[in-house]
Amino acid sequence: MTEQNQDLPDADSYDPAASSLAGQVDQSVMAELLSIRSSIDNIDATLVFLLAERFKATQKVGFLKAAHKLPAGDPGRETAQIARLRRLAEEAHLDPAFAEKFLNFIIGEVIRHHEAIAEDHQAAENNGATASRPVLSTPAPSTAVDA
Numbered sequence: 090m091t092e093q094n095q096d097l098p099d100a101d102s103y104d105p106a107a108s109s110l111a112g113q114v115d116q117s118v119m120a121e122l123l124s125i126r127s128s129i130d131n132i133d134a135t136l137v138f139l140l141a142e143r144f145k146a147t148q149k150v151g152f153l154k155a156a157h158k159l160p161a162g163d164p165g166r167e168t169a170q171i172a173r174l175r176r177l178a179e180e181a182h183l184d185p186a187f188a189e190k191f192l193n194f195i196i197g198e199v200i201r202h203h204e205a206i207a208e209d210h211q212a213a214e215n216n217g218a219t220a221s222r223p224v225l226s227t228p229a230p231s232t233a234v235d236a
Contacts, residue, residue, distance in 0.1 A: 105123070105126065105127060105130060106123055108122070108123075110122070147199060148202075148206075150203070151199075151202055151203040151206040151207075152206060152210070154203055154206075154207065155203070155206045155207040155209075155210035155211075156210065158207075161199075161200045161203035161204045161207060162196075162199075162200045162203075167196050170192060170196075171189055171192055171193070174188045174189065174192050175188060175189055
C-alpha cells in the first residue's frame with residue numbers, strides 16, 4: 090500500500106486555479122495557463138485510472154504465478170516490453186529513456202507485489218496443510234502489477 094503524504098490536501102479540497110503566479114501575470118495569460126492545466130489534470134486523472142486497471146489485470150497474473158509456483162519476474166518478457174515501449178516512445182516523440190525508467194519502476198513494483206502474493210499463497214498452503222498449528226498472523230492482502 091502506498092503511504093499518503095500528510096502535507097497534501099485531500100482531493101475534495103483541490104483547487105484547479107491554485108497558482109503561485111496569480112496576480113503576477115496578465116489575466117489573459119493566467120486564463121490560458123489554467124485552461125492548459127485543466128487538460129493536464131484530465132490526463133493525470135486518466136493515467137491514474139489506467140494504472141489502476143493495469144494493476145487489477147496484472148494482479149491476476151500474480152495469483153496465477155503463485156498458484157503454479159512460477160517466478161515473480163520474467164526477464165524475457167521484461168526485456169521485450171522495454172524494447173517495445175522504447176520504440177513506441179520514439180514514435181510518440183517521448184524520450185525513450187524516460188519511458189524505460191517509467192517501465193522499470195512498474196516492473197520493480199510488479200516483482201515486489203508478485204513476490205508478496207507468492208509468500209501469501211505459500212503461507213496459506215502451509216496453514217492449510219498444518220491445520221493443527223495456530224496461525225500467528227493473517228497475510229496482508231496484496232496488489233500486483235505485471236510488466
